[in-house]
Amino acid sequence: MKFTSLLSLAFSGFAMAQIDITNPEGSGLKGEYVDPSTMDPVPFKYDIQYTIVNHAGSVLEIYNGEEITLNYTVTNNEDEEINIVGVGGNFGNPVNGEVIANITDAKVGPVTIGSGESKWFTQRIGVNLPSSNYVLNPGLYVVKGSTLAMLGANSTLTIVADKPVSLFAPELIVLELLLVLTLAVGGYFFYNNFGAQYLKTTGLTASAQKSSTKQTTSSAASTSGSKATVDDSWLPDHIKKTNKKKAN
Numbered sequence: 001m002k003f004t005s006l007l008s009l010a011f012s013g014f015a016m017a018q019i020d021i022t023n024p025e026g027s028g029l030k031g032e033y034v035d036p037s038t039m040d041p042v043p044f045k046y047d048i049q050y051t052i053v054n055h056a057g058s059v060l061e062i063y064n065g066e067e068i069t070l071n072y073t074v075t076n077n078e079d080e081e082i083n084i085v086g087v088g089g090n091f092g093n094p095v096n097g098e099v100i101a102n103i104t105d106a107k108v109g110p111v112t113i114g115s116g117e118s119k120w121f122t123q124r125i126g127v128n129l130p131s132s133n134y135v136l137n138p139g140l141y142v143v144k145g146s147t148l149a150m151l152g153a154n155s156t157l158t159i160v161a162d163k164p165v166s167l168f169a170p171e172l173i174v175l176e177l178l179l180v181l182t183l184a185v186g187g188y189f190f191y192n193n194f195g196a197q198y199l200k201t202t203g204l205t206a207s208a209q210k211s212s213t214k215q216t217t218s219s220a221a222s223t224s225g226s227k228a229t230v231d232d233s234w235l236p237d238h239i240k241k242t243n244k245k246k247a248n
């Protein structure tokens with residue numbers, strides 16, 4: 001949820017906080033808030049460590065749309081107890097530190113941490129950013145005495161990339177089905193308008209050629225099977241007798 005209502009309530013009874021984070025290594029960080037009576041900065045001693053679930057190393061590489069979980073361990077180095085009441089932060093430009101996107105503030109606990117004690121809690125962050133390089137700057141809303149302060153943790157270089165498209169992604173499966181359906185309809189249309197007529201014409205031509213071949217073969221067989229008849233009326237008698245003997 002948005003932290004606006006919580007902040008309005010807090011600032012109505014607490015002094016404004018001005019935080020100065022100077023230790024880039026994130027160990028034994030010291031912030032400071034302004035004492036409303038003197039307007040002098042007052043040191044705020046704490047130690048914030050966090051790990052990102054399923055992401056090891058100093059550089060965070062994630063896909064856009066992914067949710068990350070930060071596990072915090074906070075140590076109170078003050079002489080009095082503090083209360084963690086919310087989490088927030090931002091993604092900044094790694095070159096100039098400009099804030100690119102704020103992390104939605106969310107309520108926590110409150111988590112009460114006594115002097116010299118350490119406690120842990122989690123923060124879930126949904127990432128919705130263009131593909132680029134960022135700096136993750138987590139922040140905690142801490143109440144000390146009558147003052148609400150936002151304290152920062154160490155920054156993490158973050159690389160956001162677009163998630164690769166899987167062949168089994170629902171969107172891609174729908175496109176694949178549409179492609180198959182389009183090809184099937186196109187093939188059916190082509191067959192009905194061109195393929196069937198072509199096959200029919202080819203079949204008729206082949207049938208005609210086969211019939212013609214059969215007729216030619218039959219005629220040749222008939223010709224070879226019949227005996228030739230010779231008119232021998234003009235031949236001499238002794239030749240006719242010889243032919244009759246051969247015929248017999």
